[in-house]
Amino acid sequence: MARRVLITGARAVAALDIARDFAAAGWEPHLADSVPVRMARWSKASARVHRYPAPRQQGAAFRARIVELVDTFGFERVVPTCEEVFHLAAPALQCRWGERLFVPNLATLRQLHDKLAFARHCGEWGLPVPESHPIDSVEDLTRFASRSREWVFKPRFSRFGDSALIAPGRRALSAITPSPDNPWMAQARIYGEEVCFHGVAHRGELVAFAAYHSSWRLGGGAGYAFEPVADHHRETLRKIASRLAQCAAIHGQFACDAMFDEAGVAYLLECNPRATSGVHLLTGAGHLAHAIGDGIAAPEAAPRTLYLGPAMVVFGLPQAVRGARMRDWWRCVATGHDVVSRPGDRGPLLGALCDAASFALTGFKHNISTNAAATYDLEWNGEELP
Template identity: 45%
Template structure:
């Protein structure tokens, strides 16, 4: 009988890809989330999808649901795909199953997730990071901007590229940092945007992929993923190896800017699965790497999220004159949502997006905020008491 693996955060496009890799490697993947996650549920190549309560809205029920799932499935590994990783890590420490979780402990996760702490970590490790200052009030924000010149400002706890580049005076005046909601001011680096994703076990990287994108949402999130040059991959790998010694076991991804001199600058870190997962194409080698049983290298295929390429990429070509580039991406790239004989994740993803859109309207949020509001973590204490049995 195949060993079972539980992937949480089934809403993420990366989750079915990880499940396909694990299945191809001979494991029995199961997925779970606190939303319907139709993109995974309607797939015939991912695995069964289970439900748990929101760790933000009902933490004690979330904990009870996880206990029941783990007792019933007895997975040898639990692999987070989204920001539920922070809640899972705290729960695993409190209840003694951290050895099953592909993620570091809460303290390391907080260091990687917080923009200022990650900058401090990079400085300590002598890794290239732009000058970064933390501000907790409006006067400090203005002082930092005046002193640093051209900057990027963003909340310490933020996601989806929620940054303001070269902010105007009126925008700065509208920002209200506080002790409980600090912001960072970071020296702006002008250059090519690159990302890398790594899977590490016991401080050793088992899978590594660097990628760029010519197709991004206004906030910066990519929806097409192209491999970078071998030289750039080789330049980034030592940086990832050094960070892996801090992460030790888990997945992490970094946003990087390459300046005109070819110098890479780390900007921020996501301690979870990201779009870099797609670079491995659902391979068995990547499934084994997730389990710490081997190493995986990405392939050379360009990939994209088809609905986003049509919804955002196609209209943008009118203003940019990039119609031929868009056609080339659509023709040569592979859709990460679907596989031959497994097309239902596409309508599933569209319905998931509609559901998040309706939630955003009800709550007066942006779509991106609605997509993580029920699982995100913004630095608040994760006291073990929150996991008390309901």
């Protein structure tokens, strides 16, 4: 009988691609989420799709459903892709399944997800980070007002870069209302080339790695096209990722945004302790599944250009028209590969568009952005979990 894996957060393209990779490795993949996921359901990928209650609003019911699914199907691995990772790391589930959950413990996740804690721990571990300071009150902002253009301000718990203020003026800075319940931070602004990397660690050892950059981004900074970085930058980032995985004792997926300054020095900006779009550079032949399932080191990710098809059309095409970048847009589409749909499996493309429309409607109902709606039922901002 094939080994079974449960991949949660099926709303993410990363989840579908991970499922495809596990299938290529001979596993039986299952997907699950708390919202309708047409992209996953309409795919021809050999994966069953399950439903669970909203982790954020129905925590106890979510944990009970996960227990039911794991006990029923005997999953060897539970692999999260979105912010349900924090709810899966709750002590009750960690104690029950241990390393079958491919997630670090909640204390480690807090170290990585809290942007200020991440910067401080990286400093202790000898990893390069920009100067960072806490902002827990409006009064804390006053010492930055005269030189706000030299800093980046962001909530310590945030996602997609939606709320970050890069070198704001006094008026924009005055709109921030930090508090102990809504803590912010100030981080020295680094000028240079922004890059990202995605890592997979097995008991603190880096077993899969990919580095990339994106010239096609949403307003908040999230990229939807992914291109390889220069070899020397990739090796620098790999060493940083390996050191981070070891020092934080990571058992799971993690990704970081970094910046190479004008002198070529790399600085870590923040960490996402979950799957990100960089995972697409590692999928295809089952190597990622072997890394997650058995800790077998994956080969070097092949340099290639990938993109999210729906986003490249819905967001990229208007950006190209407005910015006179049609040639760049066409080159990316013509030479790259869509990670949403595949030859013979075009259903996810339409499904992704329908899912996006559903999140937009949710955002309208709750008066929040579509990005915020995509994590409304599962985001975690440092609360205690049972």
